[in-house]
Amino acid sequence: xxxxxxxxxxxxxxxxxxxxxxxxxxxxxxxxxxxxxxxxxxxxxxxxxxxxxxxxxxxxxxxxxxxxxxxxx
Numbered sequence: 192x193x194x195x196x197x198x199x200x201x202x203x204x205x206x207x208x209x210x211x212x213x214x215x216x217x218x219x220x221x222x223x224x225x226x227x228x229x230x231x232x233x234x235x236x237x238x239x240x241x242x243x244x245x246x247x248x249x250x251x252x253x254x255x256x257x258x259x260x261x262x263x264x
């Protein structure tokens with residue numbers, strides 16, 4: 192189970208960073224748009240933390256994406 196969670200965190204990390212950069216946003220700008228801290232964004236992009244649904248929703252809204260787009264290979 193931990194391996195599956197780790198793989199999902201890594202996938203989210205890669206997709207989040209890619210989506211943020213594709214929109215030309217810095218971590219600071221994404222943090223502001225999603226009402227999260229820069230440290231939280233950094234930890235998510237490094238696959239170091241799991242996100243609750245509220246935080247995932249905030250990120251997807253800030254990026255104009257659907258949750259599945261950040262969680263799909």
